[in-house]
Amino acid sequence: MFTEPFKPGLILKLRKxxxxxxxxxxxxxxxxxxxxxxxxxxKRRTFDPLELRRLVRKSENRP
Numbered sequence: 001m002f003t004e005p006f007k008p009g010l011i012l013k014l015r016k017x018x019x020x021x022x023x024x025x026x027x028x029x030x031x032x033x034x035x036x037x038x039x040x041x042x043k044r045r046t047f048d049p050l051e052l053r054r055l056v057r058k059s060e061n062r063p
Contacts, residue, residue: 002056006030006049011039011060018043024060 004010010027017023022040029035033046047055 002053002059004059006034006052012036012052013057013060014055015057016055023057 002012006027008027008030012025012027013023014025015023018025018038018040020038020041020043022038024039025036026039027034028037028044034049034052035044035046036052037044
């Protein structure tokens with residue numbers, strides 16, 4: 001399970017690919033729900049933090 005804190009700008013690689021084929025997502029906003037943006041097509045989706053922790057394979061910290 002992913003244990004790092006979520007913060008805007010964090011790049012995440014999820015276990016399942018999006019419909020566009022990309023597995024990489026960027027954290028856009030943090031709150032009760034997390035908003036992520038697909039880096040392949042730009043689609044935005046909200047996730048529950050506990051659900052997202054199970055789906056994350058790894059993070060890519062980029063400034």
